[in-house]
Amino acid sequence: MIEKTTTRPPMPRVTLGRTGLETSRLSIGTWGFGTGSAPAAQQNDDQVLIDVLTAAFEAGVTFIDSAEAYDNEQRLGRLLSQVETPSDLIISTKFGHGRGFSADDFRRSAERSLAQLHLEQIPIMMVHDPRDDDDMDTILGPGGALEGLRKLQDEGLVAHIGVATATLSPLQRAVDTGEFDFLQIARLYTLLNPAAKTSGLLAAAREKGMAVCNASPFGGNILATGTANPHALYTYRPALPEVREAVQRMEARCEELGITIAEAAMSYSLTQPDIDVTIVGVTSTRELGWDLDALKVTTTRDEIESIARAGEIDPALLGGPTFRTAWPADRVPEN
Template identity: 30%
Template structure:
């Protein structure tokens, strides 16, 4: 396994890390096998979140019995906005992960200026994480999100050691803005959604495409020992794409380009208050990750659903990718809004 330095943290992390979403859908015994296989394959960076149901706890079953402290780099995150809320979340994460210190604690999905202002304000989440650092609960502070303009503004504050964002052959907009800035500021770069939420079926080509860029670690989600073996082996060689392979990948990208939501949120606000990107995100979990029950539960909790679309078309006028949002909402509704 190749390793790279996670920016100013100085931590050495595996080029292929492990994202914590898919292990939600497998039982504890199988999750333990997958996480153990990842460690044996040289993967040492693991990323979870308070919002990923039992993901932290499943990782913790292995971390708690691991006999080489300091060899793993453990990251998780919280969407809490206030100091008190995030300190509570850090305590829960420590308990779930069964560690004394979390290497990287990130603000989860900071998506607009109001949220960024809230977490940066006195009494906000950043202040809470700094206190967690003084307590020895966490080592470094990072940020994640899907809106590059917000992440650019956030990292320029100097409050963060790492930045995590979606980057794939399908979704390159954020990388174009953030990679040069990360290099300038000495930030570690964590790539989420490297397979475009599962839309890119050839993980070999998709991951090797990312290795060619100045990223620190790429964190595909893995729910089987076979997936661990396949992805970790790519991180051992990190071979550049051949011209033919690049052509194959580009063909797949072109086939997805017109029907793939990048979650830029330019379609919002919806006059009917439908959170359109969230509908598509949950639909992706339903169709690509096999997390049907998980996605359905969160969809049911949404106040306004895909079926509430009035087909006004305003979202499609705003969408920079010209997505057929109305028909996409109907398709999602056919899965989620069954009577």
């Protein structure tokens, strides 16, 4: 299991906004548990994942994040049946991601997730990856996802609802509607990209009583591996030279402060008061141990902010200002 070379503090807990649900501030993301993930993120050994889940629960994690697009839920349900799960375990799932945003689509997905995850009710179900106003019009309109989710709530099959995407404008619109309980952001609050805060999204969500979950605090690899890895990735594709240079500047500041870039990346998310839960994709107990180590980091928030400032980069190089993609249209790297 996890090597306990140092004492870690207890797992911090949080109440998820107006949902009233209480859970751990750290969540295990299960993208790598399925075949829908990037090859570099996949773990195909069941026993390794059983060990990960067991160690996470022993460390106080009570939140698991999934999605139909990960193609993992049948496996996840089977693995969870083989470990001792917390009595207050929360499993969130998502649907959409190019597979449809209609009420009927969500009905079928919810029924599938309930069966595969062996649940009587989905604690949190999110609309997955809307990219633009057309998507949101479908979601919010007659016969759309919101209508379907409301019916599922009325029937007791879904408890709380949200929107999950890495594209800024649909998240802003979701907040403005006041219809959703939960936001899951991805790549929009990292040492490289603080857009969720600078755009006012986090503050607006907090004003509405929404919970916010931050996925991909490592930006899809490079803020975990650092630039010593010649194959460092941003969102699991080769990082642009400007991104590598920005991370190198942050690494230099990290060295001055006696902290690793991975610890800084985790701390940047964990110490942001407007983020409730940080999701980490974990495929080994060793990786989990590194993530848990961030809980004992004593670097101040001001110092963590100084690391981010050292790596300031033009948001356009990360796909800004909308972040519909992670790169400028003319700079998409080859796999």
